[in-house]
Amino acid sequence: MVFSPKTPIFVSSTYSDLIPYRNAVRHILSQFSVDIHGMEVFGAQTRKPLDTCLAEVLTSEVFIGILGMRYGSVDEATGKSFVELEYESAQKSGLEIWIFLIDEENTSIPPVYVDCEYAEKLKDFKKRLKKEHTCVIYNSVDDLALRIKSNLEKYFANKVSEPPRSKAFVSAIVSSATIAKGDDFYIAGTATETTYSGVAIWFFGPNFYNHWVVDVRDDDSYIITISSSLTKTMLTGQYFVVVQHPMGNHSYDVMPVISHDSIIVKNSFN
Template structure:
């Protein structure tokens, strides 16, 4: 069965980005559900947008410098509503934020006023909830989306009976959220497991999934957030599990 990917973003400022991403997804023989004529326009029924999100298998969010059209009933942009719907139905989510330092942006495509404040808050929410990636150009975005979608499809192909994407979605709400002191403690115990540097945000999310009993999700986070391959990520996670087993035997309170 072909997977379907919902591509969400504002429209007028990211039209070229959306077109290239959808073309790349199509070349992977995956069905893209980019809402060119629905999700980003104010005359589209909100319910139809959210229905299509619910019918998708993966959510790809692309966030630039515009908050976008605001739904009068909620005060939220359609892009944010689509994202929140994807989280409600627990879709595996890939989020991409514009690199504000290097990506050229026309002045007319920069949100001002109340919308700018909402955009800042929305981006902060995304950074808190996900290992986000940034893009500096349409081509850079396409390369990153393609690589990460291929990783997802590869995971599905290696364990077709495990239904990896639904598993990731189901467990996303069960990830063990580490407090900063506990993360620092565990980070100290697993340091050296991986030869290459693993950013704190990536390691924290991966350890949370390990503690929740979902190594597949942890593998996905590591291979998405670092250049390491799947074999290296899995080997490291096996070592981390042994460390945790010994650690919790000695001190269950940790």
Template sequence: MNAPKRYQIFISSTYSDLIETRKKISEHILSMNHIPAGMEMFSANGKEQWNTIQKSINNSDYYILIIGERYGTISETDGISFTEKEYRYARKIGLPTLCFIPDENYQTTRANRESDPEKIKKLSSLIEEIKGEQLCSLWSSEDDLIHKVSAALYKIFTDEPRTGWIRGDSGDPEVLTKLVNTMEENSQLKKQIQQLEESNKTKLPIISLHINNIDLSDHDLVLKILEPDDLPELKLETVKPNFDKNDIPEDLTPYINDEDITFYNERNPSVQKVDEYNSEMKYFEQVHSISTLLQISNSGEIKANNLSVKITFPDAVEILDAKSIEDIKKPSIYFPTSPIDLAIKRKEDEGKEKNIRGFASHNLFGLSPRSDIQYAHSSHSMIPFLSRSLVNEDCFYISDENSKVIIGRVKGVRQDCISTISHNFKLIPLKKGDFKFTISILCDEFSKWNTREFTLTII
């Protein structure tokens, strides 16, 4: 009696987000007395490993592609994910292919969704390519997927039979049965090992930093360069033209002399000086209008003790402490009194009994800045506290060695807690664009520094 065929079925998908789904599909294929194959047997991250993957696909009878909501690790040589690379190779060699794409009801966790915009675009493009090349099955849950994989395999076994690992006229069913039993035992052992590793895994705190109410574990940091419309206290000056004799009304001619005109024109601020004043004034108001809120949270299951934090910002950000802010003085600019105003005043004072000439001379050579220019200092809160402050031992300060680095010491952060950190600095954005900055965290529960890179967008 001829032994039944045993087909090898290559399972392709992204790994970390669909690991449990892959296991269930593999177990189901084993229960059908067929042989699953896939990335569990090798590490797909290099030329040598890719050669192994190709051999495994070459030795398989059918190819299954399971798409979730991640695009996967990108190959450095091709610029596409290994999952897409496997699919293209299977199609190239003519391997019968079954594709399963999530439908609109498919739900997964945030960690299992793609967050990189470029990868999201690549994933969408791959799905559209697959739909255009062959029929696909839509799935919404693991149970739904297993049912559809099973039905699709039975159909393709009939419609497109393959050679299989044992020919009907020469196979030994006992050998294959032993092989299948061994693989089943191996799968069970792997599951037990994973369960043991999970049970023995040390629980750790999960620390996140929040700046201006932005949780950096979920979002990029956004800072805004304030414009004049955002600064209610900002008063900018405009350039005033030099005075010319032709500008003198006929009735004021006796009251204006050449010295008045020369005095005014020599002291009238240039375009450059007015621009410099306006720039300094905008910077002054921005510094006193911006506040920086710094918080730290622990979403883990245990308390974090004795935290050290190091935040390294790019040159696009200036970090000012209270002393530096105090040293930034409000700018001023002097505009001399217009000869026309002087002439009107002299004409009005003509006929007065005392010190008319002395008074006029005083106005000419002892001029003071315009009285109509008002410079008001507004009161700004340095730090708006949104939750309880940490104890006095906790603090954040600017590094003495690098003005772009903030150092922090926190005695402890309890689990499921977010706390506002006392500090006396402000983050001042200097130029627009996207930049990178890093945050390093160490606590008693970590074996080494945990360093991550984040994106800062300045608008």
């Protein structure tokens, strides 16, 4: 997931019945360092409305789901509402999810905003949300705004207190899955935050072992070529490559060591 300087937050709800609620939520969000993602800020798009909604979910960090007494617009292909599909997208993407459900017993709801056609779908969706999340019940515009403000304050307080997450990453490919004796081949990939340490390449096979430390270039790429002079000595069989990243302490905590004419693998605690 890509984090922007402002926290991207997607607000999901039905629209016409919850306009005062959405306006209140937008006012609260404007008091924090966030980018608001939602139908009010989409503008003109060539994509279909549902595609636009789901794309905006994927670029968010927090998903705020607000449900009243309407299920909302239904996608013909899936039979699910836009709100439910947005929620499922947020869930699959691992977003922080906050769900707010209207107090059905103590909130004044105009009959025009009570969904009869999709009442069972709405009931099942809410039941699912209650099972998968600790939902917050709200009973007025001001109550919802205060509860969302409380969530935001806690969320940003926790973000400040969290240690920065490492963005270390490593990937690798081999030039060919099958190699003949006497062929050259290469191992290449990307490694971030290696500083001066590079990456270590471990190579194992039938009665075979080798180990190299490879420099990582300024563009975070690395490559090592295994020459024909080595491959022509290798037995037929399956070989394995392990790429080791030095991680946060910038050292290799597992390493090969020559001891009494043998090579042993040991960790930094011996």
